[in-house]
Amino acid sequence: MTMPMTTSMSIMIGSQKAHFPQTRPPTTLMSTAHLRPPAFSANRSSPCRVTFSDESETTTAQSKKNWTYTKSRAQGPADTLPHTYAFDHARRIGARRTRLSPVSSAADAMRDEYKVEHYPSTITPTAERANSGFGRTPLKLGRGSLTHVETDAQVYLQPIMSLGTYAATRNNWGRAMLLKPLAWAIWGAPLAVLVMVEPSPAVAEVRIFACEPEWAALASEIGGDAVSVYAGxxxxxxxxxxxxxxxxxxxxxxxDVLFCTGAGLEDGWLPVLLQLGASASLQHGQPGHLIASEHVRLLDPPSVVDRRPRHVHAEGNPHVQLLPENIGYMASELARRLVVIDPENTETYRQQLSAFQERWRGASAGWMERSSRLAGMPVVAYHESWAYLYEWTGIRQAAAIERLPGVPPTVSHLQEVLELARSAGARAILRAPYEPTKGMEWLSDRAGIPIVELPFTVGGLEGVDNLFDLFDVTLALLEEVHDQY
Ligand SMILES: [Zn+2]
Incomplete structure (x- = not known):
């Protein structure tokens, strides 16, 4: 069992009182050493009162024999009997706040005990029942994404017995008070017993790490309830x-599965990530290592003839998700991998794949039909983001604002783009949601054409929640350009 690295703070609301007779000196120190739970009995007729027997206080009784703690309600009110203590039950409710320690270095990150999530802290409701000043039983219920699946739900039942000394005193009104801070400081911890119950999921899910949202969306379609998907x-x-x-x-x-684009798109972060965190089953060549660009035809591949420097598309255009048939290929490939990794759910994956493919084929046919009137429509783009979209819609890119993929424009290049846009009669400047608008606005003003933001991937625009939305919304926006401008 791995434990998160946490710091905790508890806020408890409640009360605990001690009663002791008026004849006692105002301050009394008691030594206690419990190596087993104190023998106590709850008096049914007085549910808030707990009485101790002698044997619960073995150590104390030896040193201060005049202190006996035998008391029951039936013998009379505690306050009237000298040398007799009785402690109230305490029930408290509260909240426990837990903060996760940040990972400060790559070496830290590799250490098993580090658990890091997006959520830096969590609040856990707690309830505590104190049998007496000597023993208490906190119950802590945790729920949430503190450390991921294994600890999404936690129940802590923690009997704590005291070891040491605590003090009781009497205030000016003759009421007994426990000196909590003193008691707190020396209590509990040495003999604390922690019982941790972790409900494990009924079925172990295949965990899929998708580098981009489109693959996360596809993984959810094919894996359904048998997988959990995280988009990087x-x-x-x-x-x-x-x-x-x-x-x-x-x-x-x-x-268990890494599902990414490849073709250099993740070169800036994925290799380090694999080196630091991934198991052998995620390395290249394993079923758990699924790279889209290795399964689809890449557009704009590097050639020996073309020796221009390419900043970010050195291995070809990686934005393969905008060709519907690529999504279909990757759906099949993912299902093949899942069957190998999780053979028990073979039937589930097959069914989900065939249901998805049927819907996808139907939708794709509709998109193809709609796209026919877009064929030949000239546009300008910022980056080579849309090569695969042009492939099936027939839209023609007159120019790109970037000089080369990943290389920002210069003034003279922008002038060229303006000329090209004008001569081609470009209808719009296509923009992916993250692309900078500066050069686009300049061009938009001078060429008199709108900047049109397309979703590019799932979640790129509001309302684009799955792969079907991605193509529906993209087409609708392009149709608008076609009809209005
Ligand atoms: Zn790119």
């Missing part, structure tokens, strides 16, 4: 420039 990036992030962060290491470390 979201739809409004530039996938070319993802920064490493500790939570990625944690998710890759736990993953």
């Amino acid at each position: 990036t979201h739809g409004r992030q530039d996938p070319h420039y993802i920064r490493m962060r500790p939570s990625l290491i944690e998710h890759v470390r736990r993953a």
